[in-house]
Amino acid sequence: MAPTSETLTAERILEATEEVLRRHGPAKATVVDVARALGVSHGSVYRHFRTKAALREAVTKRWLDRTSGELSGIVAADRDPETRLRDWLAALFAAKRRKAGDDPELFATYTVLTDENGTAVGEHIADLTSQLTRIIEAGVATGDFAAIDPEATARAVFQATGRFHDPCYAREWEEPGAESDFRAVVDLLVRGLRP
Amino acid sequence: MAPTSETLTAERILEATEEVLRRHGPAKATVVDVARALGVSHGSVYRHFRTKAALREAVTKRWLDRTSGELSGIVAADRDPETRLRDWLAALFAAKRRKAGDDPELFATYTVLTDENGTAVGEHIADLTSQLTRIIEAGVATGDFAAIDPEATARAVFQATGRFHDPCYAREWEEPGAESDFRAVVDLLVRGLRP
DNA sequence: CGAATGACAGATATTGAAATCTGTCAGCTG
DNA sequence: CAGCTGACAGATTTCAATATCTGTCATTCG
Missing domain, CATH: 1.10.10.60 (Homeodomain-like)
Structure with a gap:
């Protein structure tokens, strides 16, 4: 340095x-x-940076935005909505798991921030949910999905998959059954979205 | 005393x-x-009690078993499986929320135990999942649900509703949107279970 | 003159010594 | 003799003194 x-x-x-x-x-x-x-x-x-908290939040924001960026590519991809939804959720899981493994200290910072209720985490979640909303809206448009309120549905999908992206479950992401648990939840949710 | x-x-x-x-x-x-x-x-x-940890675990077990007991009544109820599933999940959410509110200190003990990976919590989860499995099996029998592997499906339903029973989300259970978020997730899952 | 410094007050963290707790066990008691 | 006690060693927690850190600002520097 x-x-x-x-x-x-x-x-x-x-x-x-x-x-x-x-x-x-x-x-x-x-x-x-x-x-x-x-x-x-x-x-x-x-x-x-006005305070240490602001600095910490800015670092976390940058770090979180890298994830959002990776995922936004999938939202815009040229595939059917169901595939995009599955890919997106899998990519989110993979990204979080990778971050928790590669950057444990930065990941801990992110967790601390979550507990402190900083706006960066809230915005990140809002961003991700809005990406999900777009995929679901696309699915409704093509008739692949039936959702009265795409935004509420997106939030439900996001919350239902919390175990695979919420930092409080990070410990369990490396356990043997994690991958098949993930598939089971996603399959159930995708079935629920179909008309 | x-x-x-x-x-x-x-x-x-x-x-x-x-x-x-x-x-x-x-x-x-x-x-x-x-x-x-x-x-x-x-x-x-x-x-x-051999150790303090064993004592703490025994107290928590008793406390958790009270919840399991309440819920087992719903599993055995004389209603269609979908209603039982919805009632059971709603009762689980209500019970956990009530415990977090009424007995914050005991609830904190339970959370500590979860982090320590004691067997009591694992058994409690196994118990709840097996109750869910029975409801889903009943639904498969009546043709209300389509599930190739009822046990895996039960685990998926349990994990997907984690936000509404896992202690790490306790803070958010009293927020305004919690109830409607819960309904959205349950609706999506129930749709996913139907044939 | 705008950007950077470093001394400062109050808040927070570290440290090490003292107090308390956990878990054991030889012996007491009914 | 089964169940309980209390003294004990080692681990953990508490507490208060000390050191470090956060955030500010008058001053310096380029």
Whole structure:
């Protein structure tokens, strides 16, 4: 982490914060650590982020947005709605599971944020639900799905698959039955969506 | 809590422990407290329960079994399977929500136990899933439900409704949308079960 | 003049010593 | 002799003193 002499931007701070979080975990990462990693005083960090919570939230938001981005490709894909729905849910499960495994410390940060009821997590969920809504609307349009209220239905699908994307279940994602449990739930939900 | 002079039984210890847990919460309740409440030495408690964890688990088991008992009546009820399924899920949601509200300290104990992966919670879940399996089997028999593997389907239904009975969501059970979210998920699942 | 600094007050976290608790067991008691 | 006790060792928790951190702001620097 050689302190570059480039101007200090929010982006560079987020980069450094992510690195510090990865190394120290959410409980031990301090703003002073971040400033040290950047070779600046911690006061400078506060010029870009009002509080430590705001910084943590910004890092998490960036991290969550990467997932949303991956998934949005599936929403727009050129396939029948049922396949898109199955792919989307599978991709969400895979992405969360991968993040929990590869970046345990960042994942812990995300979990902390969930508990704190930050807006970033709420927005992420709203974003994902809206992607789901679009897939379901497409299915209603083609006659593949029957849903009176696509948005409520999307929320129901999202909540019903919580076990496979909600951080509070992260421990169980690596257990043997997880994959087949996932298929069973998705099959049931897809059957429920059909006219 | 006047120390009765009756013989010390496992049952009396469980009674006293529940009271101590209710009063102090899982973090502060000690075996010494339980012994004091009973007017005996803590060594006597260890005659009936090998460890503190075993005592905590026994209390939780008793408490969980009360819920299982309430629900088993619905499994045996004289109604069509779909109604039984809906009633059973609604009763499970209501029971958990009530317990979280009325006995927050005991509920916290239950949550701690879930995290510790004690067998009592696993057995409780197995018990509930087997009740669900019986309802689904009944539905398959009458032709109301189509399920190739009733047990796997029961597990799927249980997992898909996790948001409405898993302690990690307890906070959200009192929020305004909870009831309608519940109905949306149950409707979707019931549709998925129909032939 | 805008960006960065570093000293500061109050809040939070760490630390290590003292208190309490868990689990055992030899011996007491009815 | 079955059931209970209380002293004990080691583990855990508490508590208060100390150190560190968060967030602010008057001042410096380029």
